[in-house]
Amino acid sequence: MLRYSGRRLLGAIPLLLGIVTLTFILLHLAPGDPTTAYFNPNIPPDVIEQMRRNLGLDRPLPVQYLDWLRSFFTGHFGYSFSQHRPVAAVIGDALPNTLLLSGISLVLIFVLGCAAGVVQAVRQYSAADQVLTLLALAIYSVPGFWLGLMLILLVSSPVLSGWLHLPISGMVSIDHEYLGWWGRVADRARHLVLPVIALGLASAAGVARYMRGSMLEVVGQDYIRTARAKGLPERRVILGHALRNALLPIVSLLGLYLPLLFGGTVVIEYVFSWPGMGRLLYNAILARDYPVVMAATFLFGALVVLGNLLADLLYAAVDPRVRYDGR
């Protein structure tokens, strides 16, 4: 398994190199540069030119590209044009927040999705199944940012805001520093509620559809009949025998949903002013903050590669028929 993982990670190097190269090209194809933000009739053009020289943007593109690669391989990532701080520090602030948000969303997506799918499959064509199907299709069809905005409107409405007290933006309340340890955890948790729902609900609905189908297929298998013929209670037939088999195809969905999830953070973090990688990337693109965009894109790419590897390893862990390294 270690050898397999090593091979997969080595294989990811050209992929990630391709990602950053493409990002670099796209960034420089797009109109404007970091100085565009300072565009102002009162600033003389030679000052702008000086700024451009200071940032090294006057050099030929291949030179800039190689320069970035060098800074990347030294683990330095350069300086943020807009925040005037090392990119590593900027990302160091944002990355944990995004991992928290997307990690919890991921758990929600799969736990909620699988639970709904199992209930639907076990009670196929029941009222619960029909309602959940309708709900899942409706939620799946709604874009996350719109859902986010509607959630904000909803919890801020005079009726609900009185007793829900859900924060609609940021990660912590103003008085966070004065709260006790538990108070801080609760404060963070309350701030997570809306972004997690907006980020994960649509994917959870998708997982529920897959899980329902997968479970229905498994429940019709011969070994489920065997389990029943053994006299097992239905609960153990479903949870002990059917669930693990039905989860197999869902595990590979994990790899598919990760890019979707990270893509979602760009919009959702912006809607909820969540200080994470998504919002960082969004702002960096607006500011043409090349080093930050490059680093953030690379990181998202690396996370997706890692996530896919993890999904494949997890697959081998739940399905004894799958073994890597020719074992």
Added chain:
Amino acid sequence: MDAASRRDMPLLEVEELSTWFRTRSGDAHAVDGVSFQLRAGETLGLVGESGSGKSVTALSLLGLVPRPAGRIVTGSSVRLRGEELVGADERRLRAVRGGEIAMVFQEPMTSLNPVLTIGRQVEEGIRIHRRLPANEARSEAVRMLERVGIPEPADRIRAYPHQLSGGMRQRVMIAMALACRPSILVADEPTTALDVTVQAQILELLLDLQRELGMAILLITHDLGVVAEVADRVAVMYAGRIVETATVEDLFEAPAHPYTAGLMAAVPDPDRPAQRLTAIPGNVPEPTRWPDGCRFHPRCPHAWERCRGAEPGLLETAAGGRSRCWLIEEPDRRLPTAFSSGTGGEP
């Protein structure tokens, strides 16, 4: 009650069992008024083509008919030692399943859960029915696997089904079924999916275990050769009904029902290799539209008006068996040449 009368009392009595499935083209009467008895320690062969209702009969005994499409019709009765199982509550049925009536299925490939170790799958039943703690259930599972001829059972309990051959898997299925010492084993085509040499081993094993544990076996098969080897009595099913019952000797000596005769003629006879194989013309009809009158009459070489008009009951034959055929009342109607290989061929 004394030993003699206990032996006489049927272990399992099935009466007027009907299992219907709702389909788009109406109710399919897959099993339609089937009655038979199974005595302790005996082997009853249930024979018929695919679609004749054998497997559904087996599933009905355990209340395992797939729902909601299928249902056991009111008026059906399955009694285990006199206790009615049709309509019994799920709790009681669960205790019967695997505990008193166990089942071995046709496909050892797909009948074992691919993601659980065979040890876990054998132990499970033991823990449920015999309420043994985990370590005792484990050693019992090892003993059972050893008994069915799995080499190095203490290591193999950690194996997954895909790591075993077809024959080994079927042995695991048998170990699983017999782990709780059931009084009845329902074996649904237990050897059909296996190589011929392995088939013989598995049948041998089943008979050994039957002698050892004293259980009754309901052996479901389409293979008359298997029946001849292991069964005491035979019930032949056609189109959801039992059409003939007889001891295995009588059946092979002189099949009373034309369908049985047809089945036998369709088995290749090694003593007469030059002979052409005979097939029963046509197919088993659709279970949504069984033919009127005798259900076999559209395929029967002997059929006359009476067969089209009315269905015979299970009439007693001269040998003491029963046959659902008007020929029992009007033997002169039997055509001598039907199913040309004759009716008396040894299996």
